[in-house]
Amino acid sequence: MERQEVRTNNNVVTKSNILIEANYKLTITEQKIVLYLVSKIRKDDDDFKTYTLPIKQFYELLGYKGNPKYSEMKKITKNLIGKVVEIKEEKKLKQMSWLSYVEYNENDGSVNLSFDPRLKPYLLQLKREFTSYKLKNVMELKSGYSIRIYEILKKWQTIKVVELPLKELREMVGATDKYHEYHNFKKRVLTSSQNEIEERTDIAFDYEEIKKGRKVVSIRFMIHSKNNTIKQEDEIINQNDDWFESLYIQLHHTFKQHNYTLTKEVVERWVGLADKVWSGNKYVEVNKLTQQSFQIDNIKNHIAFITYILNEKVNCVENGTSHYQVSVESVAKKGIRKEIIPSWFENYKVVENTKQPDSDPSFENTRLDEMLKGFEKQLNKFETPI
Structure with a gap:
């Protein structure tokens, strides 16, 4: 198979909005692997491809230094195959894996990866209700929570305001079993993501706590683009018209x-x-x-x-x-x-x-x-x- 150089500057991630708001819990490294593979999909692809990537460059892409440690990489992809994404659609709950196949080619220092075919409706031939953004924005983020909140807010960027129930937000970012006290969730997830997204991506956000009595029940996000106008070369990000x-x-x-x-x-x-x-x-x-x-x-x-x-x-x-x-x-x-x-x-x-x-x-x-x-x-x- 042809070796592919790992570049991210012009790569675009496109997901259906249903998948954007799906529930899953991935590590920061696992998220970056998935998003990089999504960015390799072309808008006219009618089926998933098996992507062959140079392990050394892929290793560097994930933020690691030095020579690739195959044992470490194998452990990462093995764990990723076992991770489940839950998609709620038309009163159904669908559970599926992100990857269906991984193969290491130690002779030429590459790895083959393939998506689970059940993800096709959410990643291929998308004509409406989808969200696009440049991969380089999320690759610079250091927190998995920041990546998930960034994706969710990109979906609503054109509308600029979105209110999400706290319970649903926890599920979407994968924080149902951590930071049970709201003040910890606010510090570790909301405020931390707010600072990182503003510093490293093309958007920023403020948020308000919506309370029922003294309990916070929802979060209202106000989304801001860092540019007053959307540049022509970035219009691909807003393909969902x-x-x-x-x-x-x-x-x-x-x-x-x-x-x-x-x-x-x-x-x-x-x-x-x-x-x-x-x-x-x-x-x-x-x-x-x-x-x-x-x-x-x-x-x-x-x-x-x-x-x-x-x-x-x-x-x-x-x-x-x-x-x-x-x-x-x-x-x-x-x-x-x-x-x-x-x-x-x-x-x-x-x-x-x-x-x-x-x-x-x-x-x-x-x-x-x-x-x-x-x-x-x-x-x-x-x-x-x-």
Whole structure:
């Protein structure tokens, strides 16, 4: 087989978003092996290849110095074959290995590695809902937690804000059996990764702790690109141009956390309104508006609330006034008028969850065939006398 020189400057890692958010626990060395192999996949490959790598250069790539120690390398790859990745998809839990085959060629100092074929749907011929980034960013990281958080945040880089339940975040970064006390998790995983990612990669992030009582239940990440504009040569990193799908997934996740159901129909309407206000930045602004609304305690119907704000902002733009006068805080204080809600909203069917928030008892009597009556009750909670 042809010997391949190990270079990483222009290599790009591309994974399906499902695999980005999978649960697994790999050492920093194991992660770098997997990511390097992923970066060798080409977008037109229809099957996995067996990659033959020079062991000496591969050894150096992983951060080791001196001559390769075959016994050490064999131990690393043997352990990696035994590591399992868990993928949650369509109410199924799939467990599979990363590698299916490793072969050492001591005569010419090379190693052959092959992916498990069951990973094909998550690494080959990806057309939508995937994330790409340059391999050189993660190869410079020294912590496995930093690599996983970097990958997760790259998925949401275009949306800029993502809130993840603490339990799910622990599972994704492989820290379910360590740092059980939150303050240790914060120090060893969050803060450490924050510093390293900012220092060594193309993004940075801030985060907020979302609490239920005194307990931290979620982490809200705010993602920042180090460049104000995305350079043309880096556009490959953002090949996932399906912003709507990314936005809907995030908003659906947020609403689900608060025991609400959100449909694509509503998000499509929001994006249509937001386009009249922010144009190309509409997806980011809709996500930001939604996250802000859930920080206000007295909002009973977030769908009506967000719809009202967007409609009011459109009115401002059409009337030639500044839409910044309409904000989450100002609307929450004064309430909303139901006649401002557009006609399409009246046709939106309430989808009832099995468990509704205790703070919103009016949901108990809402039925699909009583949608107008149900919305009347919801909108009355925001209404102020005119």
